[in-house]
Each structure stands twice: as C-alpha cells, then as structure tokens.
Amino acid sequence: MSYTLIIAEKPSAAERIAKALDENGKPEVYEENGVRYYKATRDKTKLVIVPAIGHLFSVSQKGGGWTYPVFNVEWVATYRVNKRASNTKHFIDLISKLAKDADSFISATDFDIEGSQIAYNILKYACGTESLSKAKRMKFSALTKDELVNAYYSLSQTLDWGLIEAGRARHEIDWIYGINLSRALMTSLKNVAGKYHTLSTGRVQGPTLSFIARREREIKSFVPKPYWTISAQAEINGGLYVLQYEKGKILTKSEAEKVVEECSGQVGIITDVSSSERTLSPPPPFDISSLQSEAYSLFGYTPSRTMAIAERLYLAALISYPRTGSQKFPPSIDLLSILRQLREHERYTRIVECILSRGKLSPTEGKKEDPAHPPIHPTGTLPEEKLSPEEEKLFDLIVRRFLAVFGPPSIRESIKVTIAVSSHIFHLRGMKTKVAGWQEAYEPYVRTEEIEIPPVREGEQVKIVNVNLEEKYTAPPPRYNPNSLLKLMEANQIGTKATRADIIETLYERRYITGRQIEITDLGLSVINVLSAYCPRVLSVDLTRELEEAMNQIESQKKTRQEVIVDAIEKLTPILEDFKRKEKEIGEALREALFKIQQKQFSLGKCPLCGGELKIIRSRKSRKRFVGCLNYWSGTCNFSAPLPQAGILEPTGKTCPNCGFPTLLVRRPRRRPQELCVNWQKCQGAK
Amino acid sequence: MSGKCPICGERTSRNGSYCENHQLAYENLKKQYQYWKDALQISWQEYLQKIMENKNTGQWAKEVAKDLIEKQKN
Numbered sequence: 154m155s156y157t158l159i160i161a162e163k164p165s166a167a168e169r170i171a172k173a174l175d176e177n178g179k180p181e182v183y184e185e186n187g188v189r190y191y192k193a194t195r196d197k198t199k200l201v202i203v204p205a206i207g208h209l210f211s212v213s214q215k216g217g218g219w220t221y222p223v224f225n226v227e228w229v230a231t232y233r234v235n236k237r238a239s240n241t242k243h244f245i246d247l248i249s250k251l252a253k254d255a256d257s258f259i260s261a262t263d264f265d266i267e268g269s270q271i272a273y274n275i276l277k278y279a280c281g282t283e284s285l286s287k288a289k290r291m292k293f294s295a296l297t298k299d300e301l302v303n304a305y306y307s308l309s310q311t312l313d314w315g316l317i318e319a320g321r322a323r324h325e326i327d328w329i330y331g332i333n334l335s336r337a338l339m340t341s342l343k344n345v346a347g348k349y350h351t352l353s354t355g356r357v358q359g360p361t362l363s364f365i366a367r368r369e370r371e372i373k374s375f376v377p378k379p380y381w382t383i384s385a386q387a388e389i390n391g392g393l394y395v396l397q398y399e400k401g402k403i404l405t406k407s408e409a410e411k412v413v414e415e416c417s418g419q420v421g422i423i424t425d426v427s428s429s430e431r432t433l434s435p436p437p438p439f440d441i442s443s444l445q446s447e448a449y450s451l452f453g454y455t456p457s458r459t460m461a462i463a464e465r466l467y468l469a470a471l472i473s474y475p476r477t478g479s480q481k482f483p484p485s486i487d488l489l490s491i492l493r494q495l496r497e498h499e500r501y502t503r504i505v506e507c508i509l510s511r512g513k514l515s516p517t518e519g520k521k522e523d524p525a526h527p528p529i530h531p532t533g534t535l536p537e538e539k540l541s542p543e544e545e546k547l548f549d550l551i552v553r554r555f556l557a558v559f560g561p562p563s564i565r566e567s568i569k570v571t572i573a574v575s576s577h578i579f580h581l582r583g584m585k586t587k588v589a590g591w592q593e594a595y596e597p598y599v600r601t602e603e604i605e606i607p608p609v610r611e612g613e614q615v616k617i618v619n620v621n622l623e624e625k626y627t628a629p630p631p632r633y634n635p636n637s638l639l640k641l642m643e644a645n646q647i648g649t650k651a652t653r654a655d656i657i658e659t660l661y662e663r664r665y666i667t668g669r670q671i672e673i674t675d676l677g678l679s680v681i682n683v684l685s686a687y688c689p690r691v692l693s694v695d696l697t698r699e700l701e702e703a704m705n706q707i708e709s710q711k712k713t714r715q716e717v718i719v720d721a722i723e724k725l726t727p728i729l730e731d732f733k734r735k736e737k738e739i740g741e742a743l744r745e746a747l748f749k750i751q752q753k754q755f756s757l758g759k760c761p762l763c764g765g766e767l768k769i770i771r772s773r774k775s776r777k778r779f780v781g782c783l784n785y786w787s788g789t790c791n792f793s794a795p796l797p798q799a800g801i802l803e804p805t806g807k808t809c810p811n812c813g814f815p816t817l818l819v820r821r822p823r824r825r826p827q828e829l830c831v832n833w834q835k836c837q838g839a840k
Numbered sequence: 841m842s843g844k845c846p847i848c849g850e851r852t853s854r855n856g857s858y859c860e861n862h863q864l865a866y867e868n869l870k871k872q873y874q875y876w877k878d879a880l881q882i883s884w885q886e887y888l889q890k891i892m893e894n895k896n897t898g899q900w901a902k903e904v905a906k907d908l909i910e911k912q913k914n
C-alpha cells in the first residue's frame with residue numbers, strides 16, 4: 154500500500170513530527186539497524202516519517218588523482234568519504250527502501266539552506282530523481298504540535314529551489330576552494346621537503362585567520378603611552394565618597410602632581426548638583442548572533458556551544474528555530490497564547506500577568522529581518538523532562554528576553570555633583586534606576602550599576618581626605634574571543650549565521666589558533682605569512698564577500714547556481730596558476746617556517762645544572778616525550794624529567810622563579826593553559 | 841642588500857635593519873617616544889628601559905628595546 158514519505162532532519166524531529174501528525178498522537182514505531190521511523194495516519198492518508206542525521210551526502214572529487222586544480226565535483230554518500238560517518242549508511246539504506254512504495258514525498262527538514270539541501274540530496278540520491286517532482290515542502294519554525302499540523306496543511310507544492318541551489322553552490326564552492334588551496338599548500342611543501350604535512354585553508358577560513366594575525370601583530374608591536382588619573386576621597390555627611398578629577402587622563406606627570414599638591418588637605422565646595430534621566434527601551438528579541446553574544450558575556454558559552462544547546466531546546470520543542478536572523482515578530486505568531494502558556498510556569502507567572510494587565514501587546518523590534526523564521530522565542534511548551542544546567546540557563550535567558558520585549562521602557566537617573574577644590578574641579582556621580590520597566594522581566598541578566606550618593610546641596614562644604622594619583626599606560630587592543638570574532642565575521646559579511654561558529658572551531662582544530670583570548674599559533678602565523686606574501690587574494694575579505702553575495706542571489710533566484718560556480722572557478726583559477734608558478738618559493742618559505750616552529754617547540758633553553766641545552770625528546774622505545782639535557786650524550790649531565798603526554802607543550806621562554814629551570818605551557822582543549830616547571834619533580838614551587 | 845634581523849634571524853625588511861615584524865615595533869617605539877618625553881622628561885635610554893619593563897608592551901617591541909639598549913652598551 155502506498156504512502157507519503159516525510160523526511161525529517163534528525164531522529165528527534167522525526168518523532169515530534171510523527172506524534173503531531175498522527176490523528177491519535179500515537180504513531181506506530183519501527184526500527185531498522187538502530188534507525189527509528191514512524192507510521193502515522195491523517196485524513197485517511199498514510200504517512201511514513203523517517204529521519205536523516207544531518208548531511209547524508211557530501212561533495213567529493215569526481216575522478217581520482219591527488220592534484221590541483223580540481224573542479225570536477227560530484228555528490229556521494231557521506232559514509233563513503235568520511236569514516237566517522239559510517240552510521241549514515243543505515244539511514245540511506247532505510248530511506249531508499251521506504252521510498253520504493255511511496256507515491257509522494259514531503260521535505261520536512263529545517264527550513265533553511267542546509268535543511269533544504271539535506272532533503273534535496275536524499276530525494277535525489279536515495280529516493281530517485283523522479284521523487285523530486287513528487288515532493289512538497291513543509292515549512293515550520295518550531296516543533297510544536299500546532300505549528301507542525303499547520304505546516305502540514307499549508308505545504309508548498311514544490312521544493313524550495315532557491316534555497317536548494319544556493320546550498321548546493323555553497324557546498325560545492327567551499328569544497329573547491331578548500332581542496333585546491335589546501336592541496337596547493339601541501340604540494341608546494343611536499344615538493345621541497347619530500348614529505349606531506351597537513352596544511353589547510355579555505356574560502357572563509359583564510360580571511361578569518363588573517364583578522365587574528367593582524368590583531369596579533371598590533372599586540373606584539375604595541376608600545377604603550379603613559380597617562381595619569383586622579384581621584385579624591387571626600388567626607389560628605391559623615392560618609393566617604395570617591396570623587397573623579399574632571400580630566401579623565403592627564404598626559405604629563407608634572408601637571409598631575411601639581412593638581413595633587415594643590416588639592417591635598419583642602420576643603421571643597423559643591424558648586425552644582427544636576428540630574429538627568431535616560432529612557433532605555435526594551436532590547437529587541439533574539440536572533441542567533443545576539444543570543445550567542447549574550448550567552449557568551451553572561452555565561453561564557455562559546456558561540457558554537459550556544460548553538461548546540463539552542464538546537465537541543467529546539468528539538469525538545471521548547472524554543473523556535475534558532476538559526477534565524479530575524480528580530481521582528483511576524484503577525485502569524487500567537488504571542489498571547491505563548492504568554493498564557495508561560496504563565497503556567499511559576500517562575501514567570503508574575504511577570505506574564507504584569508504584561509497581560511497592560512493590555513495591547515507591542516513587542517520591540519530590531520532592525521534585522523529574515524523571511525524564513527521569526528526571532529528566537531519560547532514556544533510556550535514547558536520542559537517535560539529536567540533540563541541540564543546549561544539548557545536551563547539558556548532557556549531561562551530566552552524566555553526572559555521574550556518577556557522583556559513587551560515591557561515598558563526603563564528609566565535611569567544619573568546625578569552629577571560638581572565640587573570645586575582650590576582651582577580644580579572634581580565630580581561625584583550617582584546612578585539609579587527610577588523605573589525598572591522591562592528590566593524587571595530581564596532582571597538576572599541586566600548589567601546596570603546602581604551607585605548611591607548622599608543627599609547634597611549647592612554651597613555645601615566637603616572635606617578632601619586624600620588625593621590619589623595613579624600612573625597608567627594605554628593598553629594594546631584586546632585579543633579576539635570566539636564571540637567578538639564571530640561578530641567581526643558578521644560585520645564583514647563573511648560566512649553565514651549557520652557556519653561562522655564552525656569555522657572558528659575549525660581554526661582551533663587545525664591548531665592555527667589557541668586559547669579563549671584567541672592567540673594565533675606559530676603554525677597559523679606561518680600559513681598567513683606565506684599566503685599574504687605569495688597570494689594575498691586568498692586572504693582578502695572582498696573575494697569572500699563577493700562570493701557570499703553571489704550565493705545570496707541564487708537564493709533569491711537572481712542568479713543560477715551554474716553561473717555562480719563558473720564565476721567562482723574563474724576567480725580561483727588565476728590564484729592557483731599564480732600559486733603553481735611560485736610553488737617552489739612557497740614551498741621553501743613553508744619549510745623554513747615549519748622547521749623554525751619545530752626548533753622552537755622542542756628547545757627549552759639553558760640547563761641550569763650544566764649550561765647545556767634542554768630539549769623535549771621523544772623516546773624511541775616508548776614513544777613517550779620527556780625533557781632531557783643534550784649534555785647527556787657527552788656524559789656530563791644527567792638531567793631528565795617526564796612530561797605530560799596529552800596536550801600541546803609550548804616553551805614559555807621563561808624560567809621558574811623557584812629553581813631556575815625553564816617552564817612550559819601545557820595546552821589542552823577547552824582548558825586553561827597550565828604553566829609547568831620542567832623540574833617539577835624536584836622543584837619546591839611546583840607543589 | 842638583504843641581511844638578517846639581529847633579533848630573530850628573519851630576512852630584513854626593505855627599509856630597515858630589522859625584519860618586518862621587528863621593524864614595525866621599532867617604528868612604533870620611535871613614534872611613541874615624544875609622548876614619554878613630554879610626560880616624564882626622560883631620555884631615550886630611560887625610555888627604552890621603561891618600555892622593556894612595561895607589561896603592556898608587545899613582545900616584539902620589548903625585544904627591539906632590549907636590542908637597542910644592548911647596542912648602546914657595546
């Protein structure tokens with residue numbers, strides 16, 4: 154008997170869709186090779202719901218040969234090209250089997266470029282090309298029952314070709330750029346060094362890494378400037394308060410000292426008390442990048458971690474689809490109903506009642522729009538199971554942000570007291586919230602400061618208890634962190650909201666960058682230096698952005714996939730030709746850079762026992778690494794010590810203050826780097 | 841003529857006696873001296889010493905300051 158085959162993006166999404174669409178809410182569950190699928194009935198139509206598990210098909214090279222340039226691509230089953238994806242075979246096998254008896258198809262993957270493309274590939278390669286014309290598209294922004302049923306009754310009659318073609322182009326172009334540039338790097342090195350060393354770069358990776366390199370250069374070549382700040386402690390109404398000198402920065406020491414001298418021990422007089430009010434509108438609802446940014450500053454979650462948590466909340470039907478760029482609620486969303494459901498949660502009852510009591514709902518809006526999905530918001534569904542602490546935190550943040558957007562403005566008052574001390578002016582500043590407004594809903598996440606000051610009046614005298622002078626220095630620009638880097642990529646329009654966080658993770662995995670406060674590694678810097686010397690175009694933001702724009706035009710069907718790919722290849726070809734021409738020089742430069750890195754990685758500095766050289770050595774027998782003195786070979790020194798086997802070891806160039814031996818930084822993924830004295834077994838300070 | 845940077849051994853940049861990185865730091869050192877001179881009435885030597893000890897100074901700038909101090913000694 155025939156049926157409609159519905160393709161979901163993930164197993165948990167398939168389960169939700171099946172339960173929502175089955176008239177009795179009880180679809181039959183089947184399992185094959187560990188993959189669950191469902192049979193449901195609605196309006197006498199038989200439905201079979203089957204999950205994918207992300208991308209079941211990937212871009213690969215058509216024809217063999219490890220060479221470049223390669224422009225011939227084909228789509229193949231992911232498990233054929235990626236050993237780690239071996240489980241995807243079971244999904245493909247099951248879908249192919251179920252497709253045989255299906256008379257129509259529904260693509261019910263996430264409604265965006267990736268989702269549309271996942272379903273397209275499955276239809277084309279697992280269900281057969283003819284399935285494409287029999288397929289409809291189900292579009293939803295949350296996995297709640299109502300939304301899914303509505304989506305089922307308002308199917309698009311064809312697939313979303315704009316998104317599909319844009320998705321295919323993106324994957325193909327990224328593959329072509331990545332494979333060619335990486336092979337070019339590796340080939341050039343291999344030709345001079347005689348062996349392979351894994352190196353890579355990509356269309357978005359290169360420019361992103363070059364942002365970090367530029368910042369590193371600014372920091373490493375930074376020369377600070379001195380300046381001075383002055384504050385005074387004053388006694389007012391029996392309490393002590395800190396006053397700030399009217400000039401924030403004083404540029405010469407003599408001027409600063411003069412102020413201190415003239416004000417110390419004086420009595421000041423209040424010459425003015427003024428206050429001003431500032432109205433703060435509620436923040437706009439969350440799109441993915443503002444959620445990632447907020448979660449980073451509040452909880453320290455990296456953008457990729459926030460994305461993963463949000464994804465889980467979405468699959469649990471607690472929040473709407475997180476990969477959205479929208480900050481405006483479309484009228485189709487039943488805000489009132491969501492609020493009423495949230496009211497059932499004890500934690501939000503009072504705030505919701507307050508919102509409902511004010512009558513008409515008018516949420517604030519941000520500037521960004523995304524026709525595919527609304528801003529991230531709670532669906533109203535409350536958690537059925539206990540959430541993990543991080544899910545709990547993110548969920549609460551999303552709910553409170555949603556509630557805050559309905560709030561009235563908050564009003565802050567700032568008070569400035571001006572105090573004349575001899576011929577100088579100081580200020581005392583106070584801040585307080587007069588009307589909490591939306592901040593009441595967002596309370597735990599509000600970062601405003603309340604500074605209390607005593608009641609004062611003009612003409613009042615204040616005693617200056619002491620005057621403090623501080624010498625300060627200008628600081629280098631801060632290192633990027635995963636959050637600020639993501640924002641920078643967004644501002645430069647490179648990558649997409651779905652891919653940026655992953656690209657940053659890739660840079661960590663390739664060991665091009667390290668640390669939460671991102672530092673470029675010697676390896677990362679070498680790759681950037683070589684590329685910027687020999688083919689700077691690869692690092693250019695312009696090239697990446699041009700391609701990005703072209704791909705967006707496929708989405709809006711102003712350009713075809715073929716046109717954009719041909720254009721991308723035309724842009725890449727001269728770069729690769731240029732690379733080929735300079736292959737020898739590039740190879741030499743890379744070899745030299747890698748050789749230096751190795752030297753640096755293994756050499757620790759002077760041995761305090763004999764003055765010889767300490768090195769990190771790998772034992773031939775056990776393959777374990779340890780520290781040894783090179784004078785061991787001449788029999789004059791026998792210092793050696795074991796080292797941690799996990800993580801990256803990096804000589805610091807410093808010595809231990811306790812014993813004078815060199816120190817190392819031990820870097821492990823997702824942990825704070827640890828400084829280790831190589832003499833840790835005997836060093837007193839190491840305990 | 842292309843020589844080697846006395847600090848790191850890299851090829852020297854076109855317009856200086858240091859490599860590109862250290863030359864950049866050297867230019868910054870020269871540029872900022874006027875601020876320190878105005879602020880503290882100090883000599884170039886005293887300035888280099890302060891820069892070398894300052895925690896905000898970048899690594900390359902420290903290395904150049906150290907190199908300049910040592911050159912002066914010899």
Ligand SMILES: [Zn+2]
Binds near residue numbers: 845861
């Ligand atoms: Zn140098």
